[in-house]
Every structure is written in structure tokens, then in C-alpha cells.
Amino acid sequence: MWTKLVPATALLATVSLTAYAGAPAGAAATSGGPIGGDRLGGRGLVVPDGVKAPPKTKATSFLIAEAETGQVLAAKNPHGRFLPASTLKTLTALTLIPKLEAGKTIKPSSNAVNQEGSAVGLSTKPIYKVHDLFRALMMSSGNDAAMALAEANGGLAKTMRDMNAEAKRLQANDTVAKTPSGLDKPGQSSSAYDLALIARAGLANPDFRRYISTKTAKFPAPKKFYEISNHNKLLWRYKGMVGVKNGWTSKALGSFVGAASRDGRTIIVTIMRHEGYFWEEVEKLLDWGFAARGKVTPVGQLVDPLPVQAEPVQQQATASQPPVSAPLLDSAAAKQTDTSRTVGMAVIGGGLFFGLVWLGFGIFRRRSRARS
Template sequence: MWTKIVPIAALLASASLTSGAAYAAPTTPVGGEALGSRGLVAPPGVKKPPKTKATSYVVADVTTGEVLAAKDAHGRYLPASTLKTLTAVTLIPKLDKDRTIRPSQNACNQEGSAVGLSVKAKYKIDDLFNGLMMSSGNDAAMALAEINGGLDKTMRDMNAEAKRLQAYDTVAKTPSGLDKPGQSSSAYDLALIARAGLANPEFRRYISTKTADFPAPKGKHYEISNHNKLLWRYEGMIGVKNGWTSKALGSFVGAATRGGHTIVVSIMRHEGGFWDEVAQLLDWGFEVRGRTTAIGKLVDPLPVARPAPQPAGSAPVTKVTPAVQPPLLGTAASKQTDSSRTVGMAVIGGGLLFGLVWLGFGIRRRRRGSRS
């Protein structure tokens, strides 16, 4: 008998996209009622999935979207570097992989795992995605966020993308996955995000690359290798991402293809080595796929929201972001939280003008914003 719980996703507020539209969180477990259980949910008529020390996990068929087995699928936990899958899914379509940049000192100084960025070297965006997904570079994550328009904008973009994918258990506070209060994901969401990434050829290329040359100062290079050990020892392994911090413990999401089908396994909060357990769960997924009833489904992304059309004849709205704000406005804006503030400003003409000209515009303030 499945234990029914109220999913955290149902308690989340809707997330606004940059277009101004919003996706409302559901009131039932995403993917099916059975996935609301905190215990093991396994399909009938086949052997049970192999045991794992992971607190939470999902085994699913990427090709069909069928969830084959799960334990606490929607339990919210710290994701560690598996959150980089969302960073990649969000930013790969936005950034020109052939663009060359020089990273900031802030990006180069990020704590935790790093690919070794230097302010004295130049990198293609393509190099940074390799550093992000192969070497789990927190420095590469920050550099990509800064290139995307800054940390605050990137966090908004990542959280909007999570809601579009219906990954409602996921709240991104950092682009790297380094622990931060309020940050979370779930085994279900990691499988969902990985599935979205696997549909992108560039994402697949980054996660499946075993070794690559990486730029260094003075035109030199050095070799980096993928942290996913299963790339070397599991037949059909495509890749995806592993992570670890002292608070999150071990987490992993990985996918492999055999016989024309791709199976994804995501685990969270594992205390020790998980590689063999993941391999056994993948084996089980390939064995039972198509022979039993699914316990749930990886849902499809929601359509991209579009701005509401303006009434005919209405004047277009121009958004203005001043380079320097008046002291009073700057003080008020510094107290903003996650909610957008709209400030109405009136500009009064001089004595030579015959009246008052009111200009309304909305100022949207950006939110302020170990190893992994």
C-alpha cells in the first residue's frame, strides 16, 4: 500500500517567467499519485529493484517517459552538483558556444571543485560547458552565469526553466549546486531535467565526452576528464552528472542506451560509493522495461509562455533601467526580496512647458543575490 503525502510541489508558489507569464504548481504529485509516496514504489509482476543506500531515487525510461520504480521521488534534498544539469539545460540554448571570453576574478575564485579558470586565459563558451559538465567546475558555472547577464538573471532563468519543465521541487540558488539555504531538487526532477537535456545534441556531447583539451594561459592546454566513472565501465553509458557536498552527501543522475531505449537513474543523499548500485538499477531498468505497468510518468515540458498581445492601437511599453539610481530609490530597491517592485515615477517639465508630462515605467530590480 502506498503512503499518500502532500507533495511539497503543491505548496510552491507559481514562478513568473521573464515574459511575465506564470506556471502554476500542481496540487497532486507530478507524474502520478504513486510518486507521492515516501517509500519504495515498485511495479507488479517483476522482481523488485536492487537495493540502494540512497534516500531517494527514480528509475525511468527516457524514451517513453515511464517511471519504472521510485523511492521518495518528490522528496526535496540538496542537489549538490547535479544542479549543474539545470544550469546547462538553461544556458546552452542562450549562449553562443563559439564566443570567446576572459573570466572575471570572481568566477576564478569560486570555492569547491574547479576546472582551473584563469583571468590570464581566454575561453570559448564551449570550453566552459565542458568544464561545467565534465570537471564539475564551480568556476565555469559562475563564468557562464556572468556571461548570461549576471548571477541574479541566471537564477531567474534557471528557476523559470525548472517550472517550465514541471520540476516544481527544484529551487536554484546557485549555478554550481554549492549548498545554499532554500536550494533543493528531487530525484524525480533530476530525471526530468536530464531527459530535457538529452534531447539537446550539445548537452549530450558535453556529458558523454570522456577527456578534452582545456585552455591555459599563454596559449597552452591541459587535459580534463569526466567525473562520471560509469562512462568508462558501463555499456551504453551516455553520462549526465554526479555531485557531492558534506551536507547534500552523494547525488547522481545518469543515463544509458541499449536496444534503442534509454534508461535514466537519479539518486539523492547517498552516504557512500554509489557507482555499482546505479549500474545495478540501470540493469534492472533495461530488464523490466516493457514487461510491466509503469508506476508513473516523466511529464513533458510546458509550452513556452508568450506575452499577452496588446490591444490594437495601444502604445508599446518601454522598460528603462537607469545606469545610476537616485539615492532614495536605491535605498528602497536594496530592501527588495524575491518579489518584483514596480516604481511609478513622474517627470515634471520646466516652466517653459505647458502642462505636466507623466512617464510611467516599471523598474524590475535584479534579486541579490566544499566541493560540489
């Protein structure tokens, strides 16, 4: 009797049912406790002992961490799950940058061009390079660019699988991606902790770092170029600001993940579900992080990504050890359906009877190996 396997995407969909309104912190926990440490499992403010708390913020959830060491310096409801809005584009970029050739020419579809929300203004002309679309994604928060990149990666469904697999590799277990743009969709979620994990991984990628730190760039148009600018206001006004990404929708409210470097050290600040203008608050949280770095006992840890799984090595056939079943027979057996088997049996003559027996033997041997 064969056991029916549940696809990973179905499991993600089941988990995502609790992904709203700050699901209980620690929902991303393993049997050993919350990811990043026990102190990160609550909803309240977590601050090192003996120091002044970080400046107040209207954000429902936030986290301050040092990128180099991964030390979490302070947090509030860090594993609370919320709609991420366009901060989810950080996961889109981190996932797709290694998969797409930067100089490849892209012709966006009508679906990509007509995405709702923020857009860079794509046309259905083959005038864009992949690197143009990543600039549009991370600088102008283009939802049209997000969909065009997803299509270039083999389609929306594949890109969603890739993004969720990347989140799992990072141990960003609060994150469920349903769109490449961050547009609100039931079941989509992330957390302040996860956004920090994604940002930390992105900062280690030179291409990602270049896209998020670019202030202005020329962008292709059907007849000429036009200039686009980065939506991250702190790139122009905060000392050492590297970038990352802001987001907003009416349901998600304001969200932001940012990183700044001073004296060879980088502080990451993430906020989620902010009710209004958050730029000054983020500046003060960054200042607090730089002042506390190296002087306080961390309250948690940004965990490292899981090892990349090696591709299974296929056994090579040799003259002394031929394959058990001919590749052609294996291929034919794999493609058969109940209907095709019935039709095939009806038309097979006596001379092919033993061929069918041999085919069945090959299928049995192949399935026996698969179950072992």
C-alpha cells in the first residue's frame, strides 16, 4: 500500500492560517524553544539587563540586531506574525538574484505590466535587463518588476516554491510567501525576526547590497531612459545607511527593514505594523543599537542558515554493471496512466505479451528501489 505524501506547499498553507494579527510569539519555535533564544518567545519588550530601553516606537513589533555577530540587542514581539507588505521583496531578491543572469533581456507580460499597487512603469517591450528589474524591485518597490522577475524564473508557482524554500533554509519559519511583491494575500506572513534574518543574508550578497544602496538610477523606457529613486528616505539623511526596504499597505500598515554601518559594524533594525511616519523612530532605534553594541548581553541570536542540501549523485551505469531496466521502458512506465494501461492491454497482441511482462517486471524493480 502506497502512502500519499502531502506537498510542502500544502503544509505551508496549513501553517499560514494562524499568520495574522501577531500569532503567538514562538509559533516559529522548535522543540528546543523559540528560534533565536527563549527570551524572544514573548510578545513584550525584551531588553538587556541594566540598560535603558530603546526609544519608544508605534510599531507593534521590532528587532535590533548586529549583522556581523547576529546578536539580537533588543526586541518586541519578534516572532509575531504580520503581513509584510513590500518588505517581502527582500526575500524575492535574495531568492532570485542567484537564479537569474543579470544581463539577460526580459520581455514582461501584460499580467506583469498591469500589477496593482506601486509600479516602476514597465511596458511589454523586450528592453529590460534582469539587473534593471532588480533595481526597480528594491529601489522603486515595483510590483510589476516583482512579477516580471517571477516570470523570468519560470513562473509564479515556481517562484513561490523557491521563495518559501529559501525562507526555510534561512530558518525564517514565521515567513510564508504568497506573492513576489508583498501585496496582501491571505496566509502571507513574516516577522521582525525573520526580516532581520533575510536582511542579514542579503547584506552578504554583493548584488543585493548594491541594489538596496543605490539612490538613483536610469531606467529603460520604450523611447528613452528615465530616472528612478530609492524609496528608503534614510539613504539621504542617516549616517552610514546601507539600505534595505520599506513597505506599506492599508492592511499591513507600515513596515521597514534597514541596515546602517559605522566603524566596520552594521546594525539591522526591523519594524512591523507601524501606524504612521516611522523614519525618525528608526533613526533613534539605530542610534540605540550602535550605542549598545558590544556593551550589553544580547537577548537572542539571529541563527545561521541551514546547510545547502547537495544534489543526489546518480549512479553511473558501466559495461560490467548495466542498468536494471532500459531508460526507454522506465520513461514509458512513468508516463502511463490507468487509461493508457487499459488501452494498451486491449491492443497488445500475443507477440507483445512477454514484452508487457518484462515492462511490469521493470516497474516492480524500480518501485522497489524507490521505497528502500
